[in-house]
Amino acid sequence: MEALLLSLRLALSVSAILLVIGMPLAYWLAYSKWRGKFLLESVVALPLVLPPTVLGFYLLVAMGPRGPLGRMWYALFGHGLAFTFSGLVLASVLYSFPFAIQPLVAAFEGVDRKLIEASALLGAGRFRTFQRVILPLSVPGVVTAMVLSFAHTVGEFGVVLMVGGNLPGVTRTVSIDVYDHVQSMEFAQANRMAFLLLAISFAFLSVVYAVNRRVGRRVWASWVAR
Amino acid sequence: MRWGLRILFVVGLLCMSAPYSKPQVREIRVAAAADLSFAMPDLARQFEKQTRVKVSVTYGSSGNFYAQMQNGGPFDLFFSADIEYPRKLEAVGLAEPGTLYEYALGRIVIWAPVDSKLNLAMQGWQALLEPRVQKIAIANPQHAPYGRAALAALKNAGIYEQVKAKLVFGENIAQAAQFIQSGNADAGIIAMSLALSSAMRNGKCWEIPASMHPPIEQGMILLKSARDKDMARAFLEFVLSPTGKGILTKFGFSIPGTNSSSYRGLDRGSTPALVTTRS
Numbered sequence: 167m168e169a170l171l172l173s174l175r176l177a178l179s180v181s182a183i184l185l186v187i188g189m190p191l192a193y194w195l196a197y198s199k200w201r202g203k204f205l206l207e208s209v210v211a212l213p214l215v216l217p218p219t220v221l222g223f224y225l226l227v228a229m230g231p232r233g234p235l236g237r238m239w240y241a242l243f244g245h246g247l248a249f250t251f252s253g254l255v256l257a258s259v260l261y262s263f264p265f266a267i268q269p270l271v272a273a274f275e276g277v278d279r280k281l282i283e284a285s286a287l288l289g290a291g292r293f294r295t296f297q298r299v300i301l302p303l304s305v306p307g308v309v310t311a312m313v314l315s316f317a318h319t320v321g322e323f324g325v326v327l328m329v330g331g332n333l334p335g336v337t338r339t340v341s342i343d344v345y346d347h348v349q350s351m352e353f354a355q356a357n358r359m360a361f362l363l364l365a366i367s368f369a370f371l372s373v374v375y376a377v378n379r380r381v382g383r384r385v386w387a388s389w390v391a392r
Numbered sequence: 393m394r395w396g397l398r399i400l401f402v403v404g405l406l407c408m409s410a411p412y413s414k415p416q417v418r419e420i421r422v423a424a425a426a427d428l429s430f431a432m433p434d435l436a437r438q439f440e441k442q443t444r445v446k447v448s449v450t451y452g453s454s455g456n457f458y459a460q461m462q463n464g465g466p467f468d469l470f471f472s473a474d475i476e477y478p479r480k481l482e483a484v485g486l487a488e489p490g491t492l493y494e495y496a497l498g499r500i501v502i503w504a505p506v507d508s509k510l511n512l513a514m515q516g517w518q519a520l521l522e523p524r525v526q527k528i529a530i531a532n533p534q535h536a537p538y539g540r541a542a543l544a545a546l547k548n549a550g551i552y553e554q555v556k557a558k559l560v561f562g563e564n565i566a567q568a569a570q571f572i573q574s575g576n577a578d579a580g581i582i583a584m585s586l587a588l589s590s591a592m593r594n595g596k597c598w599e600i601p602a603s604m605h606p607p608i609e610q611g612m613i614l615l616k617s618a619r620d621k622d623m624a625r626a627f628l629e630f631v632l633s634p635t636g637k638g639i640l641t642k643f644g645f646s647i648p649g650t651n652s653s654s655y656r657g658l659d660r661g662s663t664p665a666l667v668t669t670r671s
Contacts, residue, residue, distance in 0.1 A: 223570070226570065226571070226574050226576060227574050229576060230574040230575035230576045231575040231576075232575050233574075233575075236575070236576075245526065246526070246527070246576055248571075248574075248576035249527060249560045249576065249577075327563055327567075328567075329576075331527075331529070331560030331561055331562075331571065331576075331577075332532060332560070332561035332562075332563070333560060333561070345563075346532065346534050346535065349453070349455050349456075349532075349534070349535035350455075350534050350535040351455070
């Protein structure tokens with residue numbers, strides 16, 4: 167149960183952070199006319215290609231006292247980054263990056279240019295246009311980005327295994343817990359935990375998709391535009 | 393140009409058919425625990441030289457192999473870091489009766505990177521109590537045999553309560569080693585067989601006396617589903633031969649029956665007289 171709550175806390179933090187840093191980055195990726203943009207797009211997609219254990223190993227090295235992240239963190243807080251909840255959040259943000267960015271970019275790009283131009287002609291600045299025109303029309307994409315990064319973080323295993331250190335209540339997430347139970351042949355406990363995870367995830371995803379697809383699209387949109 | 397292409401085509405065909413036209417090489421398939429990553433290549437090479445039989449080895453966690461073998465995993469021999477797994481395979485009738493051997497005992501060491509300020513040879517256990525040691529990596533005692541041994545040793549040394557909050561757990565002994573090597577943990581308890589590997593050999597290390605932890609019994613067994621039983625048996629015998637034992641000793645295992653110090657359980661007072669140290 168502790169592991170499940172930890173996973174949910176981790177996933178919520180990760181989606182919140184990705185929402186905050188993802189919006190401006192996705193906006194830039196969607197509307198910038200810079201020629202070298204494809205390079206940044208490739209970098210964003212990289213975590214999809216790298217095996218989680220490889221990404222995890224690189225992170226572990228980077229977080230170590232000789233790595234750039236580790237040194238910075240040590241200077242700021244006086245302790246290492248690996249085996250901490252913050253370290254896990256950072257690793258998960260990187261690992262789930264494309265899952266948040268790509269739906270956002272697709273949604274922003276899907277907004278009709280004419281509406282954006284009309285808004286500009288009516289005297290609205292860029293931020294106001296984003297807030298009143300682009301964002302309300304992109305709500306399904308934003309929700310998809312949040313749900314995907316949340317779900318991806320809950321189901322994450324390899325990266326957590328590599329940088330977590332399996333500390334109960336700190337880094338022992340539900341996927342690690344289930345794996346441990348399977349490894350020690352406690353199949354009943356593994357089953358119980360896995361089923362609970364499955365049920366909660368299904369319920370969560372159904373609610374979000376239902377709200378997103380049918381009932382709420384207009385409600386959401388008007389709420390955001392207010 | 394035309395001819396060039398044609399030649400290329402023919403050469404290509406020859407390349408593709410080459411592996412199939414060769415006479416079948418005899419081969420034994422070995423599932424080996426990760427602590428054998430360094431000893432097994434040597435064992436296999438020597439055996440191949442003697443017999444011309446190819447030994448193809450897959451490394452992994454003993455528990456994973458056990459689960460695979462219960463579901464028909466394609467192996468002839470199983471080398472487990474915990475003799476319980478092959479014992480269970482024998483009990484459920486998946487292994488050839490009478491082929492279970494305890495071929496070695498695992499040894500554990502306290503290990504720290506070469507640039508660490510700890511003096512393991514002098515301090516031994518005390519090193520782990522130093523304030524500069526913030527994280528100590530061990531393998532997960534829930535399912536890794538070396539992790540269980542490490543935990544038992546910490547308890548026997550009487551420092552478990554003091555270091556409990558510093559412990560981090562690797563999924564297996566190799567990952568625990570990685571935690572220390574990358575500098576994220578300051579020290580840890582790992583298998584001697586890993587500490588002797590080329591990547592870690594220059595680190596600091598202090599062997600935990602065998603009397604302070606339950607024996608880490610390495611067990612091997614011949615599986616019923618083996619394709620070439622005679623050859624597989626020959627390999628078992630090779631591992632038990634003086635040559636095989638020599639290789640195992642060289643790579644950080646001890647041979648059962650030859651070690652004088654044995655586990656005395658929760659007997660904290662008895663520090664063994666003979667302790668090998670390296671620094």
